[in-house]
Amino acid sequence: MNLADRIEKQLPPELVEFMQAAGLIAANRGQSLYLVGGVVRDLLLGRSNHDLDLVAEGDAINLARQLTEINRAKVTIHSRFRTANLKWNGWSVDIATARSETYSRPGALPAVAPGSLDTDLFRRDFTINTMAVELVPGGWGELIDLYDGREDLKKGLIRILHENSFIDDATRIWRALRYEQRLDFKLEPDTLRLLEQNVAMLDTISGDRIRHELELVLQEELPEKALRRAGALGVLAKLHPGLKGNDWLSEKFGETRKASSPNLPSVELYLALLAFRLSGKETKEFIQKYQLRKSQSQTLRDTLILKDSLGELSGSELPPSKIYSILRDCSQPALTAVSLAADSPAVKEHIRLYLTKLRYVKPALTGKDLQKMGFPPGPRMKDVLNQLLEARLDGKVTSKQEEEDLVRGLISHG
Numbered sequence: 001m002n003l004a005d006r007i008e009k010q011l012p013p014e015l016v017e018f019m020q021a022a023g024l025i026a027a028n029r030g031q032s033l034y035l036v037g038g039v040v041r042d043l044l045l046g047r048s049n050h051d052l053d054l055v056a057e058g059d060a061i062n063l064a065r066q067l068t069e070i071n072r073a074k075v076t077i078h079s080r081f082r083t084a085n086l087k088w089n090g091w092s093v094d095i096a097t098a099r100s101e102t103y104s105r106p107g108a109l110p111a112v113a114p115g116s117l118d119t120d121l122f123r124r125d126f127t128i129n130t131m132a133v134e135l136v137p138g139g140w141g142e143l144i145d146l147y148d149g150r151e152d153l154k155k156g157l158i159r160i161l162h163e164n165s166f167i168d169d170a171t172r173i174w175r176a177l178r179y180e181q182r183l184d185f186k187l188e189p190d191t192l193r194l195l196e197q198n199v200a201m202l203d204t205i206s207g208d209r210i211r212h213e214l215e216l217v218l219q220e221e222l223p224e225k226a227l228r229r230a231g232a233l234g235v236l237a238k239l240h241p242g243l244k245g246n247d248w249l250s251e252k253f254g255e256t257r258k259a260s261s262p263n264l265p266s267v268e269l270y271l272a273l274l275a276f277r278l279s280g281k282e283t284k285e286f287i288q289k290y291q292l293r294k295s296q297s298q299t300l301r302d303t304l305i306l307k308d309s310l311g312e313l314s315g316s317e318l319p320p321s322k323i324y325s326i327l328r329d330c331s332q333p334a335l336t337a338v339s340l341a342a343d344s345p346a347v348k349e350h351i352r353l354y355l356t357k358l359r360y361v362k363p364a365l366t367g368k369d370l371q372k373m374g375f376p377p378g379p380r381m382k383d384v385l386n387q388l389l390e391a392r393l394d395g396k397v398t399s400k401q402e403e404e405d406l407v408r409g410l411i412s413h414g
């Protein structure tokens with residue numbers, strides 16, 4: 001099969017021209033060059049994907065350096081893995097030296113050695129990700145499909161390449177669920193059996209790598225699908241026994257997308273909803289175990305603080321200044337998560353009021369104005385500015401004049 005037509009129709013002309021030029025340069029150097037992985041899968045599915053992954057037989061680094069001549073791309077070299085990245089005009093292309101991988105023990109990072117296209121395809125996760133397309137002029141567009149990936153694409157199956165695949169690298173368990181749910185495919189029966197058999201292998205993967213897989217899940221269009229499937233297969237419980245991929249989660253993720261539209265919700269926001277049912281202690285363990293990034297752990301910690309304030313926040317006659325003081329130090333994703341997750345209409349309304357109005361309220365008078373009125377700088381001034389803000393929030397003052405009167409009153413009373 002030849003994919004030249006699809007390549008030329010589905011990929012931007014700039015990328016097509018780059019690949020043609022790259023194929024020619026590789027051929028002149030006596031190297032073979034292929035387009036591999038996700039983009040080939042998506043070409044066959046007619047899905048948009050502009051992340052080009054190229055594999056060269058023979059060293060990719062000097063080839064990549066020479067390819068910068070095509071479009072003056074900026075090249076970044078990773079000598080340890082013999083890979084390179086080219087960037088120009090907003091495009092990004094990865095070029096790797098074909099390699100073989102061996103796993104010394106389950107969950108270890110693989111030992112890498114230079115190899116052929118065949119060995120490079122054999123190290124991959126699922127048959128649908130093992131297809132390659134020739135880029136050198138003589139073979140331009142020819143599909144190389146050593147593991148019947150095209151057949152599995154047609155049947156809608158996620159299939160590993162060998163029995164030990166999930167043992168070698170259990171991150172593939174999460175990857176399998178992600179592709180299955182993204183593409184509305186099914187795990188091939190032997191693959192499903194081996195996945196279920198090897199769920200415990202997730203324990204061999206470092207927290208930081210698991211976090212990365214979870215981030216990828218949460219960047220999917222409908223992350224709740226993979227989380228629900230993960231729940232049913234015991235994979236989510238491995239992440240943390242307190243997590244649930246249930247109807248509640250799906251409903252909240254859906255509402256979150258509506259609230260975030262036209263953007264996709266952030267990973268932080270989704271994480272806060274996923275972890276909403278965890279206790280304080282469990283949340284802290286979760287942050288630690290998966291080495292969550294700063295913004296992620298901040299969001300989860302703020303969510304805990306807010307959960308502790310839910311009683312107060314659900315009060316009916318809460319003055320705006322009180323709402324402000326409860327919510328002022330919490331990050332936006334935590335506030336959004338709690339307003340979506342909370343059952344109380346009053347809580348939702350108070351957070352909405354804060355996010356749309358209260359957080360923007362400022363007194364008319366500044367520190368400088370107070371100084372001009374004869375107020376000495378110092379901690380007392382800060383206190384007065386705070387009182388001005390509170391009065392503004394609660395509508396006790398509504399003009400600069402009223403603020404000045406309030407300040408004079410405060411001065412005269414010491």
Ligand code: ATP
Pocket residue numbers: 036037038039051053123124125126129130169171172175
């Ligand atoms: P996506 O659309 O999610 O980006 P992709 O196929 O491009 O899908 P990447 O994570 O970008 O996936 O990885 C590129 C390729 O590298 C994959 O197609 C797959 O062949 C291979 N790969 C990635 N992670 C693994 C892994 N853990 N085990 C084996 N092969 C992997």
Ligand code: MG
Pocket residue numbers: 038051
């Ligand atoms: Mg990719």
